[in-house]
Amino acid sequence: MNHTTQLPDHRTEGVRKGGAAAAPPPDGSGTRRRPASTQWAAWGFLAPVTLYLALFYAYPLYRNLDLSLRNYTVRSFVQGDAPFTGLDNYRKILDDPTFAPALLHTVVFTAVCLIFQYAIGLALAVFFHQNFRLSATLRALFLVPWLLPLIVSASTWSWMLNSDSGIVNALLSGLGFDPVNWLTSPSWSLTSVIIANIWIGVPFNLVVLYSGLQSIPTSLYEAAAIDGANAWQRFWRITFPLLRPVSAITLLLGLIYTLKVFDIIWIMTKGGPADSSTTFATWSYQLGFGNLLPAFGPGAAVGNLLVVAALVFGLVYVRAQRKQALS
Structure with a gap:
């Protein structure tokens, strides 16, 4: 006779007593938690970036917004007791006769510079993409305007466009044209600063767009050439569409x-x-620092308009990129 005792099976005990096996405890003790040291390390890496953004981005934006909503004078700026005026500073700049011309000049300056900087930068990027013998040397030379301090570039252009002793007027006179008052004529002053800014901004567009061209497979151009596509068709059907993401971020940063x-x-x-x-x-700048009695509030209000404009275009870019990714 077999007297062996059969031990109970704990795996099936729950089924015999009620059916389903017991669920894991609801307190999440069955899941693996991240070690506390790893969390502290993550916060340690985030802390410098967070502190930097708070000190050099969030706080200046807050101060600029506060300036635009209060009636600051030199005394109240030091003592910090400026009265709250709401949107009065914004009403002042909208009613100011300088607002409409400044808005027009800002739009024209930004649009013309963007168009020419991108067009010239793209043309140079396509040109240097041919990888001829002096391509690297010439690309390095084109970076000089971008590497120079802005005060040096602006001073150089001021000398070149001088009405009396500038090299540009000397060249025009040699060609038989009358000299132009580039910097002292209301008809030419905006054109002068646009030309200088285009010259300074072209190298940035060249570098970014040239990097984008490097990522386009050469096999696409070879296949298009076999199919009989000319240079313009290869650019319009291959280069320009595949360069669209890089062009978008280039134009946004340039804007x-x-x-x-x-x-x-x-x-x-x-x-x-x-x-x-x-x-x-x-x-x-003129409102806030260019007068004996500075208008800090209206100056900050004008600066906030620029911040809002940049923010709007940035949100448009993000939304366009998200829509493109979903499609």
Whole structure:
């Protein structure tokens, strides 16, 4: 007779007593938690970036917004007791006769610079993409305007466009044309600063667009050439569509940079003559620091308009990129 005792099977005990096996405890003790040291390390890496953004981005934006909503004077700026005025500073700049010309100059300056910087940069990028013998050397030379300090570039253009001793007027005189008052004529001052800013911005477009061209497979061009496509068809059907994402970020960065251009205009024309080259950037500086009685509130309000414009275009870009990714 077999007296062996059969031990109970704990795996089936729950089924015999009620049916389904017991679920894991609801407190999540069955899941693997990240070690506390790893979490502290992550926060340690995030802390410097967060501190930097808070000190150099969030706080200045807050201060600028606070300036635009209060009636600051020199005394109240130091003591910090400026009265709250709401949107009065924004009403003042909208009613100011300088607002409409400054808005027009800002739009024209930004649009013309963007178009020519992108077009010239794209043409040079396609040209240097041929990889001829002196391609690398010439690309390095084209980077010089981008590497020079802006004060040096603006001062150089001021000398070149000088009405009396500038090399540009000397060249025009040699060709039989009358000299042009580039910096002192209301008809030419905005054109002068646009030319200088285009010259400074072309190298950035060249570098970014040339990098985008490097990522396009050469097999596509070879297949198009076999099919009989000429150079223009290869550019329009292959290069330009595949370069669209790089072009979008190039134009966005160029837009944000051009909106806030101040030093070039201020060094060359100071926004004049007769406000003929005044943009929102130079007008904001003039209001806040260019007078004996500075208007801190209206100057900050003009600066906030530039921030809002850059933010709107940035959101448009993000939405377009998201829509393109979903499609």
